[in-house]
Amino acid sequence: MTNHIAENLLSVHAQIKQCAVQAGRDPNNIELLAVSKTKPVSDIVLAYEAGHRSFGENYVQEGVDKIAELKHLTDISWHFIGPLQSNKSRLVAENFDWMHSVDRYKIAKRLHEQRPHYAKPLNICIQINIDEEETKAGILPHELMPLLSDCEKLDRVCIRGLMAIPKASKVKSEQMTSFKKVQALFATCQQKYPQFDTLSIGMSGDIPAAIECGSTIVRVGTAIFGARD
Numbered sequence: 690m691t692n693h694i695a696e697n698l699l700s701v702h703a704q705i706k707q708c709a710v711q712a713g714r715d716p717n718n719i720e721l722l723a724v725s726k727t728k729p730v731s732d733i734v735l736a737y738e739a740g741h742r743s744f745g746e747n748y749v750q751e752g753v754d755k756i757a758e759l760k761h762l763t764d765i766s767w768h769f770i771g772p773l774q775s776n777k778s779r780l781v782a783e784n785f786d787w788m789h790s791v792d793r794y795k796i797a798k799r800l801h802e803q804r805p806h807y808a809k810p811l812n813i814c815i816q817i818n819i820d821e822e823e824t825k826a827g828i829l830p831h832e833l834m835p836l837l838s839d840c841e842k843l844d845r846v847c848i849r850g851l852m853a854i855p856k857a858s859k860v861k862s863e864q865m866t867s868f869k870k871v872q873a874l875f876a877t878c879q880q881k882y883p884q885f886d887t888l889s890i891g892m893s894g895d896i897p898a899a900i901e902c903g904s905t906i907v908r909v910g911t912a913i914f915g916a917r918d
């Protein structure tokens with residue numbers, strides 16, 4: 690049986706490379722995060738066998754179960770990318786390498802307190818509600834600098850940058866409008882925090898727009914693993 694996941698990974702990598710070149714960027718500065726939420730562990734193993742090493746999960750318990758089952762694959766980097774209730778923060782602090790969706794001080798502080806001493810600081814991104822939508826997670830753009838100041842003393846988390854999910858649109862120019870806002874906000878942050886190196890934007894339907902707007906991590910599920918139920 691052919692491994693469609695391996696083929697899909699190749700074509701997404703090719704797309705990333707092509708978009709990077711078109712945007713005058715180095716493709717090596719764009720990481721592909723394979724979003725495996727709702728997909729079986731066997732799919733993750735197929736991607737792993739094809740050489741892929743970083744996976745994103747949205748639901749805490751599902752993610753923790755998969756991490757436990759694949760404990761023997763010690764070079765996987767696990768990214769939590771979904772909404773997080775504070776009473777589940779310990780599971781993220783203890784099991785994941787990255788957390789993309791920090792949206793309040795309380796979560797950052799709990800992750801800092803709960804990160805095990807034997808592990809490296811947890812890499813985190815602040816999620817921005819870039820189009821200020823009622824239904825979307827993330828902080829509003831004007832709340833960002835105060836939150837970053839509050840987080841400066843939290844040394845068990847390492848703030849790497851920003852994450853955003855734009856208003857749904859299939860039109861590239863509209864996707865760009867959203868992404869440009871988060872790119873500008875990221876540039877502002879970097880003036881105060883030059884160590885910020887991560888802009889987590891772009892999913893299966895908006896990879897070209899995200900790369901044109903400076904994405905350093907694209908989070909891709911459907912284009913790798915197929916449609917979810």
Ligand SMILES: *Cc1c(COP(=O)(O)O)cnc(C)c1O
Pocket residue numbers: 724726747770771854892893894908909910911912
């Ligand atoms: C599901 C999800 C993705 C992947 O979306 P696709 O459209 O399947 O590529 C990326 N980021 C987040 C936060 C998600 O929840």
